[in-house]
Amino acid sequence: MATQELQVEDRARGGWFASLVDRPEWLGPLMIGPAVLYIVLLVGLPFFLALYYSLTDITAGSRTLGFVGLRHFTDIIGTTKFQTALKNTFIFAVGSQVVVIVLASILALAMQRDFRGKWLVRFLILLPWVAPISLGTIGWLWIFDSVYSVINWTLEALGLITQDTWPMWLGKPYLAMISVVGVHVWRLLPLATVILLAGLSSIPQDIHDAAQVDGASFWRHLVQITLPLIRPIMLVATLFGVVFAFTDMIVIFVLTRGGPYDTTQVLATLAFFTGIQGGDLGEGAAIAVFLFPLLLAVAVVFLRVARRSEVV
Amino acid sequence: MATVEARQVRKLFGEVRAVDGVDLVTREGEFLVLLGPSGCGKTTLLRMIAGLEQPSSGEILIGGRVVNDLPPRARKIAMVFQSYALYPHMTVFKNIAFPLKAQGVPREEIPKKVEWATALFGIGHLLQRKPRQLSGGERQRVALARAVVREPAVFLLDEPLSNLDAKLRTSARDELQQFQRRLGTTTIYVTHDQIEAMGLGDRIVVMQGGRVRQSGTPTEVYDEPADTFVAEFLGSPPMNIVEAGDVLLGFRPEHFLPKEAQDVAGRYTVLPFRVTRVENLGADRLLYGALEGKLDAVRVIARLPSTLGTAVQAGQRYDFAVREKDLKFFDKRSGLRTSPRPL
Numbered sequence: 001m002a003t004q005e006l007q008v009e010d011r012a013r014g015g016w017f018a019s020l021v022d023r024p025e026w027l028g029p030l031m032i033g034p035a036v037l038y039i040v041l042l043v044g045l046p047f048f049l050a051l052y053y054s055l056t057d058i059t060a061g062s063r064t065l066g067f068v069g070l071r072h073f074t075d076i077i078g079t080t081k082f083q084t085a086l087k088n089t090f091i092f093a094v095g096s097q098v099v100v101i102v103l104a105s106i107l108a109l110a111m112q113r114d115f116r117g118k119w120l121v122r123f124l125i126l127l128p129w130v131a132p133i134s135l136g137t138i139g140w141l142w143i144f145d146s147v148y149s150v151i152n153w154t155l156e157a158l159g160l161i162t163q164d165t166w167p168m169w170l171g172k173p174y175l176a177m178i179s180v181v182g183v184h185v186w187r188l189l190p191l192a193t194v195i196l197l198a199g200l201s202s203i204p205q206d207i208h209d210a211a212q213v214d215g216a217s218f219w220r221h222l223v224q225i226t227l228p229l230i231r232p233i234m235l236v237a238t239l240f241g242v243v244f245a246f247t248d249m250i251v252i253f254v255l256t257r258g259g260p261y262d263t264t265q266v267l268a269t270l271a272f273f274t275g276i277q278g279g280d281l282g283e284g285a286a287i288a289v290f291l292f293p294l295l296l297a298v299a300v301v302f303l304r305v306a307r308r309s310e311v312v
Numbered sequence: 313m314a315t316v317e318a319r320q321v322r323k324l325f326g327e328v329r330a331v332d333g334v335d336l337v338t339r340e341g342e343f344l345v346l347l348g349p350s351g352c353g354k355t356t357l358l359r360m361i362a363g364l365e366q367p368s369s370g371e372i373l374i375g376g377r378v379v380n381d382l383p384p385r386a387r388k389i390a391m392v393f394q395s396y397a398l399y400p401h402m403t404v405f406k407n408i409a410f411p412l413k414a415q416g417v418p419r420e421e422i423p424k425k426v427e428w429a430t431a432l433f434g435i436g437h438l439l440q441r442k443p444r445q446l447s448g449g450e451r452q453r454v455a456l457a458r459a460v461v462r463e464p465a466v467f468l469l470d471e472p473l474s475n476l477d478a479k480l481r482t483s484a485r486d487e488l489q490q491f492q493r494r495l496g497t498t499t500i501y502v503t504h505d506q507i508e509a510m511g512l513g514d515r516i517v518v519m520q521g522g523r524v525r526q527s528g529t530p531t532e533v534y535d536e537p538a539d540t541f542v543a544e545f546l547g548s549p550p551m552n553i554v555e556a557g558d559v560l561l562g563f564r565p566e567h568f569l570p571k572e573a574q575d576v577a578g579r580y581t582v583l584p585f586r587v588t589r590v591e592n593l594g595a596d597r598l599l600y601g602a603l604e605g606k607l608d609a610v611r612v613i614a615r616l617p618s619t620l621g622t623a624v625q626a627g628q629r630y631d632f633a634v635r636e637k638d639l640k641f642f643d644k645r646s647g648l649r650t651s652p653r654p655l
Binding site: 213 | 359362384385391394395397398399400410414458
């Protein structure tokens with residue numbers, strides 16, 4: 001009797017792997033392990049290395065490095081180049097985020113309705129997110145090209161501009177900033193739309209029905225019911241977008257390389273040009289981590305607000 | 313005040329006929345209950361009256377006026393949802409004030425009206441709370457207050473008690489009826505719970521498969537069911553339905569009693585009954601078993617009140633009887649009531 005029971009137990013237990021996944025105290029760490037490893041190796045290490053470099057006089061060619069304290073930071077803060085880049089970073093990040101949130105809200109509200117060809121619209125909206133960023137941006141480089149720009153061709157064909165007044169999209173300071181913000185909006189819009197759509201579909205239909213029966217007009221419904229209810233998730237979407245815009249450089253690097261006259265130079269591109277192309281790793285690192293405390297604070301505030309306004 | 317009328321209302325969802333030609337008229341100030349199993353179309357019908365769904369065909373009238381093309385806000389109705397659908401980000405006060413603001417009630421009148429509505433349901437002390445800080449019963453009252461506050465012509469209630477526990481439900485039922493009587497507002501109440509329907513309704517409309525099977529007072533639908541569906545849906549345990557030759561014979565468990573317990577003067581039919589199981593529920597005893605004799609081996613249930621002392625044991629055969637006026641006859645094929653005939 002006793003031996004029979006033991007056999008049954010053995011069979012139920014299976015191999016070592018089965019017994020491992022049956023035990024929560026092992027399964028948890030096992031599942032989260034790869035993610036932790038990934039973050040430590042590919043995010044944590046480079047980050048702390050950058051923090052360390054920003055305090056040293058390391059250059060691309062040198063084999064030695066000396067500790068210089070906060071000298072890089074005090075040096076760069078005074079330069080016009082840095083101040084312009086800092087200002088541009090804020091214009092770029094805040095400008096693109098405002099446009100993204102407004103457009104994404106409209107798109108998400110529209111996508112919530114049922115209409116013919118919805119799948120096609122959804123596909124088109126998601127397309128910029130699926131395409132590799134650099135490839136998409138190269139496409140935009142052609143669209144904005146000073147000679148072949150399809151935008152200009154179209155505007156001219158419509159009679160809105162003449163050959164002499166062709167806008168130089170990437171060559172004029174204001175237009176260049178508008179162009180890079182535009183392309184950044186184009187690529188962030190899908191993510192924000194999908195996040196907001198998820199937020200919208202989490203609102204129970206009963207709430208919308210109740211608002212309708214209670215006599216709410218379209219705007220009252222939107223402003224007093226729908227938007228407050230998706231506010232937490234909207235904050236998360238904005239947080240993603242802001243951090244992304246503050247730290248990303250691909251769009252600007254491909255389109256303008258910070259030009260013309262540094263009018264689209266942001267901290268991320270400046271750090272790259274100084275540290276990698278200029279060889280001054282220490283100063284580049286200092287520029288790159290300069291905004292870290294600010295971003296951290298922004299993230300903390302956003303997540304706090306999002307949690308406080310948690311509604312259900 | 314207003315009446316609600318549905319004329320040949322249909323609603324198709326693709327191939328499915330959710331509501332299939334319903335005719336319905338409420339009376340002024342009436343408490344009308346739509347009763348039926350889930351999926352019978354009662355909620356869809358209510359949503360069409362509210363204007364949340366468009367009928368595929370037919371007309372809906374409120375106060376004598378066709379409202380098919382009017383949006384919900386123009387129909388002078390208020391609705392309470394099964395989930396209560398309180399706005400989770402607003403306080404109780406703002407929840408109740410919302411319909412008033414939406415209707416453009418002057419700002420200074422709003423607190424007065426909210427106070428009146430909250431006093432009606434005894435929730436004046438909860439005004440500054442958010443819905444998630446309320447119990448189920450409190451939420452239900454807030455939802456009712458929000459419906460009452462703008463004094464609608466018609467109340468539409470969609471299973472408003474089904475999220476309450478059994479004890480609370482009984483008292484909530486009582487309060488609901490009292491406030492409806494006090495306001496005298498025409499009310500349509502959807503439920504799948506026959507006890508709620510019997511207890512609350514001035515009239516009950518029994519629905520199944522998108523159609524109205526019967527409408528009448530609680531006594532009418534219970535005592536004189538129009539077909540076997542109504543007979544079996546109302547009552548717990550349901551009516552016994554037994555095949556007897558070319559008809560179906562129906563009798564309620566509480567009318568199926570030991571012969572000696574029946575009134576001697578009345579005319580009754582004796583049915584031999586072999587008891588297989590006895591369930592003592594306190595107030596009643598339920599006897600499960602099978603008929604013997606002419607109507608062989610058909611399973612039936614008897615319900616004996618505890619005041620009836622007759623000893624009954626499982627495995628024994630007894631002579632049970634049903635008064636002739638308590639025997640209902642149904643057509644075998646259509647399930648509809650037919651005239652009584654000798655067995």
